[in-house]
Amino acid sequence: MSFRDDVASFLATTPRPEGLHDYGPTPASSDVAAGRRWQRTLAEHGYACLHWPREHGGSDASVADQAAFAEECARAGVPRQLSMVGPDLVGPVLMGFGSRTQQDLHLPRIRDGRDLWCQLFSEPGAGSDLAAVTTRAIRQPDGSWRIRGQKVWTSAADSADLGLLLARSGGPGPGGLSVFVVPMANQGITVRPLRQMDGESKFNEVFLDDVVLHADQVVGTPGAGWQVAKATLGRERLSLGANAVGMFESIAELETAAAEHGRLDDSLRDEIVKAWIRVWLMRVTWERAIEEETDPSGATFSVLKLLTSETYRDIADLGGAALGPAALEEEQPLVKRMLVGHAQTILGGTSEIQRTILAERILGLPRAPR
Ligand SMILES: Cc1cc2nc3c(=O)[nH]c(=O)nc-3n(C[C@H](O)[C@H](O)[C@H](O)COP(=O)(O)OP(=O)(O)OC[C@H]3O[C@@H](n4cnc5c(N)ncnc54)[C@H](O)[C@@H]3O)c2cc1C
Incomplete structure (x- = not known):
């Protein structure tokens, strides 16, 4: 077998x-x-x-x-x-x-699922430009750390046992950052869920008020947070890119819904075939990328993330054509997918940022103004 x-x-x-x-x-x-x-x-x-x-x-x-x-x-x-x-x-x-x-x-x-983790990176003033995080990690005379600041868009923070935190332990810029393991039950942590337009509350604001962490909760060495963060973001792009392989199922669901609503005409059929070809090409690209690219922060995974999230969004948007007026009346999964589809092009690094990486690091175009 x-x-x-x-x-x-x-x-x-x-x-x-x-x-x-x-x-x-x-x-x-x-x-x-x-x-x-x-x-x-x-x-x-x-x-x-x-x-x-x-x-x-x-x-x-x-x-x-x-x-x-x-x-x-x-x-x-x-x-x-x-x-x-x-x-x-x-x-x-x-x-x-x-x-x-x-x-x-x-x-x-x-x-084995005993611990659920969240990623405490983005802040109200630092998303695409993560090196600008202002959450402070202040070293205490006994070697422990006190954390003060705010994170936002933290998926699953309301249920997570642990968080991977990016904070500023030194001066400005990437060299002043460190990454920590944070038990989410620690004193000083407040989690406030944010309500999304699809009715769910998958992400949260997280407030850190003098949260105490031990010296051994730093990942790597203090000041090496940027390398750890870059590796994390690379892994995230790789993981989101892997969603490509599940998209055939979304296309099949789209086709079934269109048939049920009597809307599977030639024009929608053409769109579905185009989407199927895109997903097939992405699947091949994904396989090649994870075989050939050993550096998870490599630009290849940015291209993959860009392709995957935009294809996901476009397939989700076809839900409108598949359902027709029923999209307005029915509480159903294709409508939900349409609403979350656009978030894919933001999370894990926006499409604009991935295009800049593609332009500079793969095509060798002049650097965008910073
Ligand atoms: C569903 C979802 C889940 C998320 N989960 C998490 C999580 O668990 N943990 C976490 O830490 N974060 C999470 N995020 C946050 C996500 O990483 C950020 O939203 C993303 O990095 C963009 O940052 P921002 O929202 O601050 O937008 P900004 O960086 O303020 O960008 C605003 C707009 O400006 C554009 N822009 C910004 N800089 C440039 C530039 N240099 N060149 C061209 N265009 C630019 C962007 O592309 C975007 O269109 C999540 C986001 C979403 C949507």
Whole structure:
């Protein structure tokens, strides 16, 4: 039996936690309980963190197997993991920069879903320009740190156990930054959910008022935060790029909805075929990128993220044509997808920023004014 057959049979026969559905890269608070149980099930059957090296509990899975797993999960309507932040961002970053103690403490708990992580990077005045973060990390005489500041757009912060925090421990610019592991239950942390236009509250404001962190909660060395942050963002682009492999399912759903609403005419058929070709090309590009590009902060993954998020948005927008006037009347998943589709071109670095990276680092065009 091929790996894909194994996965399909596992997904067809394994009982699912009640309420589990394919909620995307990060869970809403109402999805967390089912998502945690699902992650534990994946770990028990050897399907958690397939891309991690074996020494850290992964499978060293080939690109083809990772794609097959993601596709089969999308087909079965389940998430491929609890959240992308722990398995795709924090895990690899701790393997690259974390201490042995941090790795031993956190990696097993990410793998089996005991810990849900959030990414505390963006601030009201620092999103695209992350090097401008102003949240302060002030070193105390006993070596501990006090954290003061505000983060925003933090997905899953209201349910997360731990956060990966980017803060300013030194002077201005990238050289003054450090990255910390923050237990979200610590005193001084206030999380306020933000309501989105689709009715969900997946992201939050996070206020940090004199939060105390120990010296061993720095990831890497103090002042090396920019390298850690860049590696995290590269991983995020790679992970979001991987969503390409689940998009065939979205196209199939679109076609079914259009047929049900009597709207599958030649013009919509053409659009669906074009979308299918785009997704197919992205899937090939994704496979090539993760085989050829070893540096996760490489520009290749920016191109992949750009292609994936814009294709996701365009497929989501076709929902309007598939549903017609029913899009105004019905509370249904295609409408929700239309509303969240545009967020894809913002999260993990906006399309404008990815185009600048593509222009400067791949095409070699003159640098954009800073
Ligand atoms: C659904 C969602 C989930 C998110 N989850 C998280 C999370 O968990 N953790 C986290 O830390 N952040 C998260 N974010 C925040 C995300 O990373 C930021 O929104 C993003 O980096 C853009 O930053 P900004 O919102 O501050 O916009 P800005 O940086 O203020 O940009 C505003 C506009 O100006 C454009 N722009 C800015 N600079 C340039 C430039 N140099 N050249 C050309 N155009 C430019 C941008 O492209 C954009 O169109 C999330 C965002 C979304 C939408």
